[in-house]
Every structure is written in structure tokens, then in C-alpha cells.
Amino acid sequence: MDSSLLFGITMLAYLLATACYLGLLLFKGKGIGRLGMLLAAAGAAVHTAALGLRWYESYQIGIGRAPLTNMYESLVFFAWCITLVYLALEFRFKVRIVGAFVMPFAAVAMAYASFSDRMDSQISPLIPALQSNWLIAHVVTCFIGYAAFIVATGLGVMYLLKESAGDREGTHGITGSLPELKVIDDLIHRTIIFGFLWFSGGIITGAVWANEAWGTYWSWDPKETWSIITWFLYALILHARFTRGWRGRRIAWLAILGFFVVLFTYFGVNYLLSGLHSDG
Amino acid sequence: MTTTTKHPIISLFASVQLALFLLFLLASTSIIGTLIPQNNQPAYYVERYGHKAAQLLQVLDIPDMYNSWWFLGLLALFALNLVVCSAERIPQVIRSLRRDGLEVLPEQLTKFPIRGEVILPDAPAAAWERVDSVLKNKGWAPRHVDKQDGRLFFAERGGWTRFGVYVVHCSILIILAGALAGSSSVARRILNNPGFAFKGSIMLPEGESTDHILTFKTGERIDLGFALRCDSFTIEYYANGMPKTYRSEVTILDNGQPVQETAIEVNQPLTYKGVTFYQSSYQPYQQYRVSLQKRGTALTTATLIQAAKQVDWPEGGISYGIINRETQGEVTRRLKIWLTDNQGEPSVFWLHPNQEAVIERPSGTYLLTIRQMYATGLQATRDPGVWLVYGGCLLMLIGLSIAFFLSHRRLFVFVTPSEQGSRLLLAGDANKNKGGFEKTFEELRKALEI
Ligand code: HEM
Numbered sequence: 001m002d003s004s005l006l007f008g009i010t011m012l013a014y015l016l017a018t019a020c021y022l023g024l025l026l027f028k029g030k031g032i033g034r035l036g037m038l039l040a041a042a043g044a045a046v047h048t049a050a051l052g053l054r055w056y057e058s059y060q061i062g063i064g065r066a067p068l069t070n071m072y073e074s075l076v077f078f079a080w081c082i083t084l085v086y087l088a089l090e091f092r093f094k095v096r097i098v099g100a101f102v103m104p105f106a107a108v109a110m111a112y113a114s115f116s117d118r119m120d121s122q123i124s125p126l127i128p129a130l131q132s133n134w135l136i137a138h139v140v141t142c143f144i145g146y147a148a149f150i151v152a153t154g155l156g157v158m159y160l161l162k163e164s165a166g167d168r169e170g171t172h173g174i175t176g177s178l179p180e181l182k183v184i185d186d187l188i189h190r191t192i193i194f195g196f197l198w199f200s201g202g203i204i205t206g207a208v209w210a211n212e213a214w215g216t217y218w219s220w221d222p223k224e225t226w227s228i229i230t231w232f233l234y235a236l237i238l239h240a241r242f243t244r245g246w247r248g249r250r251i252a253w254l255a256i257l258g259f260f261v262v263l264f265t266y267f268g269v270n271y272l273l274s275g276l277h278s279d280g
Numbered sequence: 281m282t283t284t285t286k287h288p289i290i291s292l293f294a295s296v297q298l299a300l301f302l303l304f305l306l307a308s309t310s311i312i313g314t315l316i317p318q319n320n321q322p323a324y325y326v327e328r329y330g331h332k333a334a335q336l337l338q339v340l341d342i343p344d345m346y347n348s349w350w351f352l353g354l355l356a357l358f359a360l361n362l363v364v365c366s367a368e369r370i371p372q373v374i375r376s377l378r379r380d381g382l383e384v385l386p387e388q389l390t391k392f393p394i395r396g397e398v399i400l401p402d403a404p405a406a407a408w409e410r411v412d413s414v415l416k417n418k419g420w421a422p423r424h425v426d427k428q429d430g431r432l433f434f435a436e437r438g439g440w441t442r443f444g445v446y447v448v449h450c451s452i453l454i455i456l457a458g459a460l461a462g463s464s465s466v467a468r469r470i471l472n473n474p475g476f477a478f479k480g481s482i483m484l485p486e487g488e489s490t491d492h493i494l495t496f497k498t499g500e501r502i503d504l505g506f507a508l509r510c511d512s513f514t515i516e517y518y519a520n521g522m523p524k525t526y527r528s529e530v531t532i533l534d535n536g537q538p539v540q541e542t543a544i545e546v547n548q549p550l551t552y553k554g555v556t557f558y559q560s561s562y563q564p565y566q567q568y569r570v571s572l573q574k575r576g577t578a579l580t581t582a583t584l585i586q587a588a589k590q591v592d593w594p595e596g597g598i599s600y601g602i603i604n605r606e607t608q609g610e611v612t613r614r615l616k617i618w619l620t621d622n623q624g625e626p627s628v629f630w631l632h633p634n635q636e637a638v639i640e641r642p643s644g645t646y647l648l649t650i651r652q653m654y655a656t657g658l659q660a661t662r663d664p665g666v667w668l669v670y671g672g673c674l675l676m677l678i679g680l681s682i683a684f685f686l687s688h689r690r691l692f693v694f695v696t697p698s699e700q701g702s703r704l705l706l707a708g709d710a711n712k713n714k715g716g717f718e719k720t721f722e723e724l725r726k727a728l729e730i
Contacts, residue, residue, distance in 0.1 A: 124520075125518045131546070186715075197681065200676060200677065212548075212549065215558040215660075216479065217669060232304075233307055236303040239303070244296060
């Protein structure tokens with residue numbers, strides 16, 4: 001058994017979980033929702049084992065490094081973070097239906113990592129600049145932050161869907177099973193707060209790493225610049241809500257805008273702009 | 281509270297609208313520098329964007345936009361906004377914390393967002409006991425005062441957490457101050473002391489030393505006050521040919537005396553007297569150092585040679601040279617060595633740099649190692665602001681955790697006599713996470729019931 005097999009199983013579990021959650025959304029069957037949650041949790045467990053196994057495999061071939069340092073690995077790790085952040089949210093706030101809006105992201109990330117030609121799933125050794133524990137701290141903190149922002153995006157979509165249905169559908173239509181608007185709004189806020197804290201930590205550990213490797217903690221390369229843009233955006237969202245009383249629809253739209261900015265920071269910079277970062 | 285009319289400029293800078301606007305401006309203008317490559321020669325922009333556009337870019341300082349007057353100006357406005365806004369609010373926070381909860385009028389309690397009621401069969405005196413001990417049990421420190429028709433208990437927790445936000449804001453200012461303190465432009469233009477903060481580099485050939493470096497942008501010479509010698513530079517490779525390590529063995533010489541010998545690697549810099557040296561590049565020379573030894577004798581030699589030149593070692597009785605090379609860029613990966621003692625066929629063999637060859641010849645056994653000569657490229661930085669930046673970052677994480685996860689909670693219990701015994705009116709508020717407090721509040725209410 002090798003890690004790529006386990007990653008394949010993980011992808012399958014996430015796809016099935018997504019399907020179940022969509023079933024929950026459409027048919028409101030409690031059983032199908034529980035099945036979705038179990039699949040997501042089982043997928044996350046296999047995923048965890050796969051990450052550990054890949055780490056172990058890297059030692060076996062004499063490279064020995066955390067599986068966090070190229071696009072393939074970062075995407076797989078991203079999917080893992082998204083699932084864990086979602087599951088934590090579900091256990092803490094008992095909102096299973098959120099899975100319908102979040103697990104598709106995790107499933108797509110796994111599928112893209114597995115099938116895109118752009119992804120190289122080989123375990124290759126690390127160039128000297130990447131041999132740093134700060135790098136590991138940087139990747140982990142950033143990705144927990146990104147994952148929370150993705151979950152906030154899913155919640156934003158959910159909010160807009162619920163709102164557009166209004167009272168019209170009551171508890172009957174698709175949106176009947178969604179939590180109340182106030183609850184969704186509160187969840188968006190909490191998720192963004194959580195993400196902002198981790199993402200701040202991500203920027204900071206990245207700066208410390210850059211300073212150890214190059215003697216400059218901040219050099220305005222495109223990746224750094226886009227991450228600070230992302231940070232400014234979320235700082236703006238927090239202030240708009242906290243001090244100007246923005247709620248509901250506006251925050252939901254901003255959370256969705258956040259998705260595109262995060263996506264650009266993560267992918268766009270690597271493929272469309274040039275800079276130091278190769279890994280995401 | 282007294283209201284004074286403020287200067288409109290002050291109210292502008294105290295406003296959060298301005299903060300939102302500045303955050304938006306900073307985020308959106310930052311994009312420009314990621315689309316237009318930064319810090320290239322003027323000719324580059326002319327070629328890429330045409331004359332007119334390039335001129336416009338230069339006027340707006342776009343080729344170095346993150347150091348431009350307007351971008352730094354935006355950051356300065358942002359900092360000012362932060363200072364004025366926080367300075368205006370902190371006194372209000374202090375004032376509101378000083379206000380004693382015991383001064384609340386019992387009528388006001390019915391207007392609190394979180395309320396509850398408990399009826400106890402006890403006489404008021406016993407009820408007071410109960411309230412006091414239950415609250416203490418739950419970790420509150422109640423005080424009380426007797427009002428006209430009953431006794432008011434008050435307790436609060438986490439008042440200090442109201443400052444969390446200002447810890448965050450302050451940390452941003454500290455980070456900006458650290459960035460200023462470490463800026464080479466500030467050191468050069470404002471402090472008139474380029475040695476205070478600089479970024480520069482030096483290309484140092486093996487065996488040589490330097491007592492100065494050259495700054496990046498201006499090429500200025502900065503004296504270090506000590507010397508750095510490169511003893512050797514080595515590259516190690518993975519099996520697949522990717523570089524694994526770049527290492528410079530260096531010696532620090534202070535007053536001509538060696539004081540420290542260390543290796544500098546990527547991610548493992550060396551700091552001496554405030555200057556930090558980073559491994560940043562290297563330059564291979566087409567020159568090789570050969571070490572030869574004749575086994576069983578005291579005969580050794582070490583010489584610098586070039587490829588395709590015959591070298592004689594008369595004491596050892598041999599001649600040798602490099603007749604072919606395998607290279608990757610300018611880096612030599614393998615060398616073909618030719619060696620003879622003029623007896624029989626010459627020895628010809630491939631050798632990796634830094635590997636020892638043992639060569640059996642009719643006149644004896646020779647040990648040969650060869651290594652390519654390099655210069656190591658070191659970046660040298662003096663950044664007295666970096667600890668401010670790090671301290672600010674740490675403070676920011678602490679402040680964010682306080683601001684996000686802790687709250688100021690206040691609790692009131694008003695005890696009045698009633699027909700059944702005593703009536704407890706509970707009220708409370710929290711500045712954040714009201715849902716969480718409601719749960720705590722409910723637990724308390726239950727604990728007070730019998
Ligand atoms: C990017 C920089 C900034 C960061 C990271 C930041 C961070 C924060 C945080 C974390 C909060 C608490 C929000 C909450 O609890 O939900 C906050 C509140 C606040 N911020 Fe900022 N802030 C920044 C810039 C500014 C600026 C420039 C101003 C200037 C007006 C400002 C004014 C305020 C105000 C007035 C509050 C509300 C304080 C209160 O009423 O308790 N912030 N900020």
C-alpha cells in the first residue's frame with residue numbers, strides 16, 4: 001500500500017460525502033446527512049494516514065521531509081485543512097448542512113491534485129532555501145487560514161441562497177433546511193475571525209522564514225503582496241462589521257470576494273505572475 | 281460626558297470610514313506592483329510598454345512603487361489614522377471601565393439584554409449569603425451595595441480584554457517603526473549614517489577576506505569594522521543532481537585575530553556585531569586546486585592549476601594535468617586527469633571534485649584530490665529594526681487572540697424581599713460572544729435556584 005492509493009480513497013470519500021450532503025440539501029433526509037458526515041470524517045482519517053505515510057515514504061527514499069512543499073502536496077494539504085475546519089465547525093455548532101457548501105471545495109481540490117497535468121506527485125528533494133522548519137510552520141498556518149476563508153465562502157453562498165428564497169419557501173423548499181440567516185451570519189463572522197488569526201500567523205512565519213533565508217522579512221514579491229492584499233481585505237471585512245455594523249448580505253458577498261482573492265493568492269500568483277514561491 | 285467640537289481633520293482621522301477607505305486603497309494599489317515587474321532598468325519599461333507609458337510609470341514611481349512617495353504616504357496616513365483613532369477611544373474605554381457597576385440603578389437592570397429571575401424561599405439575609413457564595417464558587421468576585429429597596433451585587437470579568445484591539449493596533453505601529461528603523465533609505469538620507477542599516481553583498485573568492493561590503497541599490501562601500509574570510513565553499517548534491525547544500529566555511533577576523541569559525545548555509549546565517557551574512561549565490565572559477573601526496577614519503581604539494589595545461593612536480597617525479605571536464609553550467613561535475621611519471625603508459629581517469637584518487641605508478645603510489653575554486657556570494661544585512669518587527673508580530677498574535685476570543689462580562693444580581701421570601705433579579709452583558717455568555721448566565725441562574 002502506498003500513499004497515492006490512500007489519497008485516491010480520500011478523494012472518493014470526499015466526492016461521496018459531497019453527494020450525500022447535496023442529498024441532504026435536496027431531500028432533507030437525516031440519514032443521508034449522517035452518512036455524508038461519516039464519509040467526510042472517514043475520508044479525513046484516511047487522508048491523515050496518507051499524509052503520514054507520504055512523510056514516511058520520503059524518509060524511505062532518503063529525502064526525509066514534510067509533505068508540504070510543492071503544488072501537489074500543498075493542494076492535498078489544503079483539502080485536508082478544509083475538511084478538518086468544516087468538521088470542527090460541524091461538531092462545535094451542529095450545522096451539518098454546511099457540508100453541502102464546503103465539501104465540494106475539498107473534493108475538487110483532491111480531484112484537481114490527482115488529475116491535473118500541472119501536478120507532479122513525485123516526492124522530490126528540497127532545494128536548500130526550502131529546508132527550514134519555519135517553512136513548515138508557514139505552510140501549516142497559512143493553509144488553516146485559507147481553509148477557514150473557503151469555509152466562510154461556502155457559508156456566504158449559503159446565506160445568499162437562504163436570503164434570496166426569503167420567507168417564500170418557509171420550511172418547505174430547498175432552503176428550508178438551512179439555518180436561520182442570523183445564525184449563518186454569526187458563523188461567517190466566527191470563521192473569518194478564526195481564519196484571520198491563522199492567516200496572520202502564516203504571514204508572520206513566512207516573514208521569519210524569509211528573513212532566515214534571505215535576510216529580508218518583506219520584499220514585496222508578488223506572493224507576499226497578494227497575501228497582504230488578502231489580509232487587508234479580511235481586516236476590512238472585520239472592521240466593516242465590528243465598527244460600521246455591516247451584517248448579512250454585504251458580509252456574505254465580501255466572504256465570496258475573499259474566495260477569489262485567496263484563490264489568486266494561492267494559484268494565480270504561481271501561474272500568472274512570477275516570484276520566489278514555487279510551492280503555494 | 282462632555283462633548284467638545286473637534287477639528288474636522290481630527291474627526292476625519294479618528295474615523296473608521298477613513299480606515300476602511302485606506303485599507304481598500306492599500307489593497308487595490310498593491311496589485312499594480314504585482315502586475316508590473318518591479319525594480320528593472322528604465323529601458324526595460326520603454327521596451328515593454330512604449331515611450332509614453334514608460335514615462336508615465338516613471339513619474340508615478342511605479343517601477344519601485346512600494347518605496348514611492350505616494351505608497352509610503354498612504355502607509356503614513358494609515359498609521360496616523362490608527363494613532364488618532366485609538367488615542368481617541370482608549371480614554372473612553374478607561375472611563376467606562378472606571379464606572380462602578382454598583383452605581384447602576386435597579387430600574388436599569390430590566391433593560392439589560394440578558395436577564396433572568398429567581399425566587400427563593402429564604403429571607404433576604406440568607407439569600408445574600410447564597411448569592412455571594414454561588415458567585416464566588418463560579419469564579420466571580422462579587423461586591424455589593426444596599427439600595428433603597430434591596431441589595432445589589434455586582435461582579436465583572438475580563439475588563440482588561442477591552443484593550444485587546446488596541447494591542448493589535450499598537451503592534452501594527454511597532455512593526456511599522458521596526459521597518460523604518462531597519463530601512464537603509466532612512467539610515468542614508470535621514471540619519472546620514474549608511475552603516476546603521478543596510479543590505480548589501482560581497483563576492484568573496486576562497487582564501488580571501490574582506491572588511492567591507494557593497495550596498496545593493498547604491499553600490500556604496502560600507503566598512504564592517506572586522507573582516508570575514510572565506511575558507512572554502514562547497515556544494516553538495518542529491519542523487520538526482522539537485523543541489524542539496526551550499527556551504528561557506530568562514531572565519532571572522534577581528535583586529536586581525538581569528539575570533540570565530542563557522543559555516544554559513546542557506547537558512548543558517550551568521551550574525552556578528554549586528555551584521556548578518558546569508559548564503560545567497562556563488563561563482564565557480566575555471567581554476568582548480570590540486571593536492572598531491574606521494575605515499576610513504578613526506579612529499580606533498582598543493583597548486584592552483586587550469587584545465588588543459590601540463591603541470592610538473594619535479595620533487596615528486598611526476599607531471600599531470602586536466603584533459604577533459606564534465607560541467608553543468610560553470611560548475612565542474614567530473615574531471616579527466618592525466619598523470620605520468622615517465623615510466624610506462626600515463627594514468628588517465630575520471631574523478632569527481634573533492635574525491636581522493638589513489639594512483640599506483642611504477643615509481644610509487646600517489647594520492648590526488650582536486651577541487652574547483654569558487655567565490656561565495658554572501659548577502660550582508662544590518663537591520664536594527666528586526667526585533668521591533670518580531671516583537672510587534674508576537675504582540676499582534678496576542679492582541680488578536682484577546683480581541684477575538686475573550687470578552688468583558690458584567691453580572692448584576694438585585695435581591696429584594698418578596699412574599700415567598702426573596703426575589704433575585706439577574707442581569708448581565710458581554711461586549712462580545714453574547715451567545716457564550718448567555719450559557720454561562722443560564723448556568724448561574726440554575727445554580728442560584730434551589
Ligand atoms: C490592518 C490594520 C488593522 C488591523 C489588523 C486591525 C485589527 C482590529 C481588530 C482585530 C479589531 C477587533 C475587531 C473585532 O473584535 O471583531 C479592531 C477593531 C477596531 N479597529 Fe482596527 N485594525 C486595523 C486598522 C485600523 C485602523 C487604521 C483604524 C483607524 C480608525 C482602526 C480602528 C478600529 C476600531 C475603532 C475598532 C473597534 C474598537 C472597539 O470599538 O472596540 N483599525 N481592529
